[in-house]
Amino acid sequence: MRRLSVLLCSGSACQSAGALALKQALVEAITAEGLTEEVQIVETGCMGPCELGPILLVYPDGVYYVRVKPSDVQEIVREHFLKGRPVRRLLWTAPAPEPRTIPFFARQKKVVLENCGQIDPEKIEEYIAVGGYEALAKVLTQMTPEEVISEISRSGLRGRGGAGFPTGKKWQAVREAKGNPKYVICNGDEGDPGAFMDRAILEGDPHSVLEGMAIAAYAVGAEKGYIYVRAEYPLAVKRLEVAIAQARKLGLLGTRIFDTDFSFDVELRIGAGAFVCGEETALIASIEGKRGEPRPRPPYPATSGLFGKPTLINNVETFANVRHIILKGADWFSQMGTATSKGTKVFALAGQVKNTGLVEVPMGITLRELIFEVGGGVPEGRKFKAVQIGGPSGGCLPESLLDVPIDYESLKQYGAIMGSGGVIVLDDTSCMVNVAKFFLEFTADESCGQCVPCRVGLRMMLGILERIVRGEGSEEDLSRLEELGKIIQTTSLCGLGQTAPNPVLSTLRYFREEYLAHIHDKACPAGVCPDLIHYEIIPEACRACDLCRRACPTGAAQGTPRNPPYRIVQELCIRCGACLEACPFGAVVKVPGRKG
Amino acid sequence: MDKKAILEKFPRSPDVLLALLHELQRANPQNYLTPEDLALAAEYLNLPLSRVRDAVTFYTMFSLRPRGKHVIRVCDSPNCHLFGAWSVVEELKKLLGIEIGETTPDGLFTLELTSCLGACGVAPVMMVDDEVFGNLTPERVREILARLKEEG
Secondary structure (H helix, E strand, O other): OOOEEEEEEOOHHHHHOOHHHHHHHHHHHHHHOOOOOOEEEEEEOOOOOHHHOOOEEEEOOOEEEOOOOHHHHHHHHHHHHHOOOOOHHHEOOOOOOOHHHOHHHHOOOOOOOOOOOOOOOOOHHHHHHOOOOHHHHHHHHHOOHHHHHHHHHHHOOEOOOOOOOEHHHHHHHHHHOOOOOOEEEEEEOOOOOOOOHHHHHHHHOHHHHHHHHHHHHHHHOOOEEEEEEOOOOHHHHHHHHHHHHHHHHOOOOEOOHHHOOOOEEEEEEEOOOOHHHHOHHHHHHHHOOOOOOOOOOOOOOOOOOHHHOOEEEEEHHHHHHHHHHHHHOHHHHHHOEOOOOEOEEEEEEEEOOOOOEEEEEEOOOEHHHHHHHHOOOOOOOOOEEEEEEOHHHOEEEEHHHOOOEOOHHHHHHOOOOOOOOEEEEEEOOOOHHHHHHHHHHHHHHHOOOOOHHHHHHHHHHHHHHHHHHOOOOOHHHHHHHHHHHHHHHHHOOOHHHHHOOHHHHHHHHHOHHHHHHHHHOOOOOOOOOHHHEEEEEOOOOOOOOOHHHHHOOOOOEEEEOOEEEEEEOOOOOOOOOHHHHHOOOOOEEEEEOOOO | OOHHHHHHOOOOOHHHHHHHHHHHHHHOOOOOOOHHHHHHHHHHHOOOHHHHHHHHHHOOOOOOOOOOOEEEEEEOOHHHHHOOHHHHHHHHHHHHOOOOOOEOOOOOEEEEEEOOOOOHHHOOOEEEOOEEEOOOOHHHHHHHHHHHHHHO
16 A cells, blocks of 8 residues: 555546646656655546646645646655655645535536546456446346346436436337347447547546446347447547556456356447437448448347347436446435436536536436536626537527526427536637538537538538528528528438427527527627627727737728827728737727728 | 558558559558559459549549658638637748648648548547647647758
């Protein structure tokens, strides 16, 4: 037993902020001070508060160091590790041996993310030490497949990939389906912009997914599984490769697992950059080595899936829930959440919110609690405007709906969806028309092109939006957008098209006045759309320093040094904002509405 | 590794096509799939060439044109956009002297956009080959490029 354990967050976000260089520095400093026998460094998966990275958590004291640079390491090692005095300037909060006292963690309930940030994901021994593979042992030695399915059904677990289909029902359908062999697929093609929980689970606790898949395979009668991961997630791929190899070595994957008749093995498949592959039938086509195009359902994958055989396909987070339900019971699980949405959900908080990162909360918590208590609210000086939930298939909800509980039905009722759990907080500097257009550009781009409503319809909607942000829209355009949106929702082949109009329809519903301002006043109230704003110089604030004139690329900012005020010639201005950035006195202002 | 050795790592089963194409592309210093690569894959897996080409053109990560030794992919998803991905792209265009989708004349860099890289907590983000860089600013982009150029 070492005296100190230093947990180094090694998730993708922290790595991208320099966690690997930090590790190098730590190893060197600990060696130099002769502490290698006393201090242990553990690389873990995502700890949650990504914007604070790189993060170190020192046990047993429970000290979080945030935004640590390699140059800080010597001080930490000498002061804290040698002399026992935590380095105050790098602390996140006061030392908290019980993390629940930290506001970011206080409202969270970690089930799926329990091990993320606590164990080394590349060591199967650490997973086993915290109860890993016990659930698999339990089902293989004490439960029949029917009992497993009944337990999952009773728990109320629903698919975490977006649509929220009852998991137990899906398992039952695959079990009952005729045909052999059967397959289990884990959908790790997490493509929703703003969602990164599956990545964190695969990187931080890959065995929990493998164990969930193995339990599912036993329940439905499959011997072969596939995990499909995006090529954009190389670290998740690497950690899965390690995990699969280690599980095989210990006989937790392979033939006759735990000396029973059950055999199961998993193969890893990597995508190649196509958002639509997150749709289950497209993903199956992609595993088969084809274009990832969706096909009409039915038949559902449960009866005719991979290679035409019965196939169970669940999302990463869904599989990661399974072992907890088996070990702690369906009753424990269904105590959390609301009448129809049980358990917890992992959300990726991003955008204009103080604490960005990954959080896990019980279903039924309100958006307000999620954004303001867990997320800490919008940064000071800004005003909350909307929350975009559910990615490009989701919707934007206004402040008046913040007390809506987060569950599948409530969100749908108000025009958003749970989706994969991406939450982007928008403040008063965001233009809702522009946000809607941005999401639509994304889905129009990612449309596979097979069916007309999605391929052509989304382009038509986009054309209208482009007109509106240029100040050339009319009020009929809004009803046309609504009409098109509804047609695309009802007639598209797959989930991509069926949900792609949501960002537009929900902003039309809750932020219609912003569309009208673009149309009637030719003004972008948030000051975002370049055709619908102009710049002015406040004469009283101008000190005639000449910086704006020098920054202006078109000669629109004019004046004579030391002879205020300067002015902007609107006819020459291209509204690039260079003058605003250059002005040290705040004299240049952005004004909604066209020039003059 | 020569092409034959790559092929032989895989079973002759059509469903390994994407994995095989990834490896063939990676083995090419110019990061793309040559017409010969497509023909090799088709022959090895006993698939019509049209079927291989069909798959290649569907996925954005495969290229039929030569690319740089390093492929820089800037995330242009909403969250990175909110946090200034565009200034990162502008800086890269300026430093490299190329537009999106182009390759520098020395064959070192190709600039591309990508959908969400799943590191939204440290937006804006870009990926160079397999490495992700977050909290980007124009200064940080300059440092990263300088380091890559030094390494060659």
